[in-house]
Amino acid sequence: MGSCQTWLPFFISVILTNISSTFVTAQNYFCFNNGNYTSNSTYSNNLNAILPSIPSNMSSQGFLNSSVGQNPDRVNVIALCRGDVQPDTCRSCIQNATTELLDLCPYQRQAILWSELCTLRYSNDSIFGNMADIPAVMMHNMDNASSPQQFNADLRTLFDQLRDEAASGGSLIKVAAGNRTAPDFQTIYGLLQCSPDISHDDCNPCLATAAQRHLGYFPNSRGWRILQPSCTVRFESYPFYNLSRIQEAQPTALGPAPPPPTLPSPPILSPPPGYDNDNTTRTVIIIVVVIIVSITIVACVGIFMRKRTKHKAKENIEHDEELSTAESLQYDFGKIRAATNDFSDSSKLGQGGFGAVYKAWRNWRERTTTNMIDPVLRASSGFLQDMLRCIHIGLLCVQENVGDRPTMASVVLMLNSFSITLQLPSRPAFFESTSFDEDASLLHNRRSRELEFKDLEFKESSETKSIPSSRNDASITELYPR
CATH class of the missing domain: 3.30.430.20 (Gnk2 domain, C-X8-C-X2-C motif)
Structure with missing residues (x-):
């Protein structure tokens, strides 16, 4: 009886550990609903042929990409272990993943499973060399x-x-x-x-x-x-x-190159006898030194005067450029009137301390955003795409829905990385329109965007999974980036 009481906590902990491990493993997978296969089909035979061979063919670094069959029944597989896992542990993890993934995603042509130490992924589409960040x-x-x-x-x-x-x-x-x-x-x-x-x-x-x-x-x-x-x-x-x-x-790196050999120092020659008493030699040396110093002083003065002349010429050029730039920043009243549609309320953004504020929101909708950039900058600057991206980010920061506005950290990331795709902005929060026709059109567009957003939200919610990592962890699954 005493022995049973001693071993009982151990057996309970083993059972709970297995249940927890099974729960976490079962959550870290995704079955793609873009194609099925039937039992004993060509794709099924190819999949059953390649999966058992993966563990034994893994590289010592824990990676394998392989394929079998011909399109459209070709099976492409990528197996990857965490970089700090030993080879035996890696092969065991991949072997368990091949069995679990077939049970979790039966008859699915594409599936992926993440475990603590390895990842297994197969598909009938080409996946080698193609970056994927979803799901x-x-x-x-x-x-x-x-x-x-x-x-x-x-x-x-x-x-x-x-x-x-x-x-x-x-x-x-x-x-x-x-x-x-x-x-x-x-x-x-x-x-x-x-x-x-x-x-x-x-x-x-x-x-x-x-x-x-x-x-x-x-x-x-x-x-x-x-x-x-x-x-x-x-x-x-x-x-x-x-x-x-x-x-x-x-991979084994090459060792550092050996230092270059040290060359012997040249011998120090002693002066010839009678050098200190040779007045003729001393006089020649003094004359040579004086000539060299004089030439050096003249050269320095000449260089200084030349640089000073160039500096004055550069200041005059910069002054002319500043005057030209200042004149280019002055807009004709007629152009401003035409850009705001005769100061129409449809172009009005809000009310500021100096009067009404206008913004060319219509330019964005009509894909003429470059009209918002100064013509001089637009014609001479090589950073047009950078300026358009800043305008795009600025529109995202004034969205009507607070949840659609990016955080400051996200703005910094969007400005520093051009690989991030920006979402399309909707009407700004402070955009006002008094035209009945434009109100109706904007209302129709807004309802269309809301319907599209709900469809996307429904699609994301149907494919998103949330998993707890441990009793102290919370988890979220996102199929499409924000």
């Missing part, structure tokens, strides 16, 4: 950082360092891990990994998308992870990776 699984710790602003600044520094290191990996492994000291004696540990089949230019934006999702959903969390088909990102306040295994899996 995505997001998990985070419920505890927030005590100093969020400084914590996120340190996290961003560590993220940028690891992102460049991971993207610079080779065709067999793209992974980086490291840590950084955070406020209040905390340490941030991070691991970033991309699928080795994608390029350096695709790895960077994939990891950047994961960081954007973190800022959009849980910016102050002390720990979080983002799982995407082509890359994964994880940060914790405790060590969770095997750094020595990551260093071991990296």
Whole structure:
């Protein structure tokens, strides 16, 4: 009886661990509803033939991409283990994933499964070398950082360092891990990994998308992870990776080049006898030194006068350019009147301290946004796309719905990264119109956008999954980026 009481807690903990592991594993998968296959079909036979062979063919770095069959029944498979996992553990994880994914997504032509240590993905479409950041699984710790602003600044520094290191990996492994000291004696540990089949230019934006999702959903969390088909990102306040295994899996680097041989110093020649007493030699040396010094002084004065002349000419040119620029900034009253449609209320943005404020919202709707840019800048500047992007971001910041306006962190990210796709802005919050026809048209457009947004929201909600990582974690699944 006493023996049973001793072993009972152990058996209960084992059962609970298995149940928890099964629950978490079952949530980290996605079945694509864009094609099915039947039992004993060509696609089914190809899939059943390739999946069992994957574990034994994994590389020592934990990666494999393979395919079997011909289109349209061709099966493409990508298997990837976390960069710090030993080969035996990697093969075991992939073997379990092949069995679980067939049970979780029966008769689906495309499916993906993320586990703690590996990722398995198969599809009838070509997936090799194609970056994919959806669907995505997001998990985070419920505890927030005590100093969020400084914590996120340190996290961003560590993220940028690891992102460049991971993207610079080779065709067999793209992974980086490291840590950084955070406020209040905390340490941030991070691991970033991309699928080795994608390029350096695709790895960077994939990891950047994961960081954007973190800022959009849980910016102050002390720990979080983002799982995407082509890359994964994880940060914790405790060590969770095997750094020595990551260093071991990296390709062997060439050692530093040996230092150049040291050349012997030239011998120091002693002066000839009678040198100190030779007045003739001394006189010649003095004359040569005086001549050299004189030439040097004359050359310096000439250079100084030449630079001074050029500086004055440059100041005159800059002064002329300033006058020309000031004149170009003066707009003709007739042009302003035409741009605002005779100061029509349909172009009115609001009321300021100096009177009515007008904005060419119609230019944006009619795809003539460049009309809002000064003609001189539009004709001479090489940064037209940058200016249009700033106008686009500015319109997003004045959306009528507060939830549609990006956060300051998102604005900074959008300005620094051109790989982020910006959503289309709707009518500004302070746009007013007194024309009945325009009101009706704007109302119709607004209702159309609301219907499209509801359809998109319904589609996202049907494909989005939320998973708990542990008793201290909360998780969200997003199929389409914000």
